[in-house]
Amino acid sequence: MGNFFSHLLQRKGDDRVNLNEFKKSHERFSQGPLGLGILTQKDDRGYSTSVLNRKIKPKDDRKELFHSLKYEDDEEVFHAFHGGNSDEILVRHEPSNIVISRGVLQCLRPGAWLNDEVINLYLELLKERERREPEKFLKCHFFNTFFFEKLTNGKNGYDFKAVRRWTTKKKLGYTLIECDKVFVPIHKGKHWCLAVINIKNETFQYLDSLGGEDIHVLEVLARYLMEETRDKGDTEIDSTSWKKELVDDLPLQKNWRVCFFVTNDAFFIIFLL
Template identity: 60%
Template sequence: MGALTDSRKRLSADQRLSADHRFPIPSFPPRSPPPPSKRPKLAPFLSSLDASTSATPPPNPSPQIIHAAAAASTSNTTGPSSSSTPDSNPFPNRRRLPPPPPFQRPIHGPQRVLRAFRFGGPARPHSAGPGRLSPSSPTPPPPRTLGLEQYVELVNTVSRPAPPTPTATTDAAREKEAVPLEVVAIEEDGDERKQQDEQEVVSGSVEVRRVPLYKELYEESSRKRDAKLKTLEFEVRLAEEGRLGLERLADFLPRITPKKEEVPEPFVPLTDEDEEIVRAALHGRNSREKLAVHEPSNIVITREILQCLNNQEWLNDEVINLYLDLLKERELRQPSKFLKCHFFNTFFYKKLISGGYDYKAVRRWTTKRKLGYSLIECDKIFVPIHKEVHWCLAVINIKDKKFQYLDSLGSMDMKVLRILARYFVDEVKDKGGQQIDALSWKQEGVKNLPLQENGWDCGMFMLKYIDFYSRDMDLIFGQKHMRYFRRRTAKEILNLRAE
């Protein structure tokens, strides 16, 4: 192209000079023919051919015609044409323009590869070495451009693929995942279409982009440069670290904090409301006011009777007997939580020894029809013992086969235990017809017994002996708990429910 452009420039300049008569064109001697060893650069067509014929070659020339024309052009390049006249060629010494190509080239519109579709190109041949093709491998064919019909057919196959066969389903799926799709589309001249940045198809799947990628990158970079966002990120990170620290502290606190001991059920404190009810019941003005009526035992508790639960007061028979009935009802409500016990009232032992030992005097007290059970079926039998001005407790421990005596002053009465052993033998023989050797059971005074430290809490100690033994608990209370036990007993009597 450089030589042709230079020739055209010089040709136009010579024509301008020839038009101006003030500058005559010098004549140059004819060029000598090129040596036979060199190949001519450009050869014009034969001067005998007509200009119109030489400008437009036949559409499909045969190989014989091409060789003949080439030979004629080669023979005429040895010198300038003698038949050329100044009119047809005003510059005989100048080289002519190259002839048009012998083959007509197809004209195609500009091609553009759309990123919306991808289709795998032809596989490259394996090279024998780095950067070299093996001599035996065939040269790859040139890429075939797609026309409009092929493009439409390819798009239809991609959008509505044919159903794969059952045998080749897995293979087709693997090839679809492995090979990316690419479609080449042809656009018409002058039709500039905008590429859709909001949609991409990658490996057969559709990824919808609401925001272009450059916008996402721009927003991300702006967030990194924003001071407020950095401050918020720092605060969020600080709050997260604080939360993690609190979680670690929650795991570590139980190790350094002593465990809060659970309050046993007999020592659950009274609520403020219960305290107010007990205070009003014990310190009211009307002493004959009925505060509680227990219909099964026909016991009526007035304020005057209940006031024995005040501090420094002796307990009376009505309060003790009603509380023992409430303990029996508690056992019947929750039999799995308490031992199976029988609670004699304060009149039993007096009736048993009224005229000496008299079993017939108390024979009907323990019928199965009346109680619903036999005494031999119980674990423990509690017998309150009243001695003039002092309350004690005797226990027939059938579970451990022994008789126990509990006195809050620390004394011991073996006579009471022998009388109760004789009674139990007669009771089992009378009710069940069995002969039991209860006289050989162990008779003892309970050791490490909580003792009273004043002259008026013996009755409360006796009730708490019964309460803890019926729970199958050790006697873990003392004199310091007596004030609380008095208020709790008053609350349970007012509610007619032992807890």
């Protein structure tokens, strides 16, 4: 996705790029089918080569998580990025009512700005993956991109009532405190960050590919979780005393494009390519 798409799309959307060139570039950069598997190619020392050309120790079962695409799928990808009608609907996710048009999907092209629809659809797919194989993944909840903005849009920068009904047991089928981890995408104006409520380890984590540190985000979420558990009738907890971690061992951005990286326990990092 990284180096490969950067090369392929260097003409800035020129539709004259043909499928044969697409496949030749594909073979030269990925040495295999296009897909998420390109994020986990190994160098001669056995390390995974990320799209940032940084070295990340591979997970033993990562191959099970990243499935490469077949060439017929590559053709679908090519037409999604180079078709003529930007309003054409490419994906309609019925459970969440998220609609992805060609114009929306093209936010994944180099130099483009990632949009809410693509992030939210990705999170919905993570939810579905967990439901399909609950024995394989941690139990997680994924808030959409509007949650934190709504939570912090009150008169004093906090409004629990605005999101109180988002997490009723009738709606979710579970309560947040039953989850191992809760993921909260955070929009910082020019890029996306991620906050993780690690209930299993009683830790709040903040991940920023710009290297920024925002302990306030974690304090807000600590207050939210305490009120949430009290409101839903669970045993009251003092989540404000949990550990707050500003994760600094992250790939750092080189430009303004965002990518997702998923590990075997559904702990994913948003970072910029």
